Amino acid sequence: MFVCSCFGVTEAQVKQHAADGACTPRQIASACKAGTDCGGCVRRIQALLGRGACPRRELVEQGEAAVALAPRVELPEAA
Numbered sequence: 749m750f751v752c753s754c755f756g757v758t759e760a761q762v763k764q765h766a767a768d769g770a771c772t773p774r775q776i777a778s779a780c781k782a783g784t785d786c787g788g789c790v791r792r793i794q795a796l797l798g799r800g801a802c803p804r805r806e807l808v809e810q811g812e813a814a815v816a817l818a819p820r821v822e823l824p825e826a827a
């Protein structure tokens with residue numbers, strides 16, 4: 749089923765982009781252009797993302813960090 753008729757993007761493609769790490773409509777647009785023409789599909793993309801299509805969103809809801817934190821770097825004292 750097509751989500752974005754302007755670019756022929758299917759629901760399965762949006763879910764695959766989400767599984768690959770896209771968690772926002774803007775990130776989906778970067779991956780496949782969906783939502784960048786008439787914008788009529790953006791709410792549908794938001795709905796798909798809101799239903800747990802993004803694995804990182806589930807991690808955040810479980811209390812885990814969505815991205816790895818950079819190790820703390822000790823800076824030398826100023827002279």
Ligand code: FES
Nearest residue numbers: 752754785786789
């Ligand atoms: S239907 Fe997706 S941009 Fe038009």
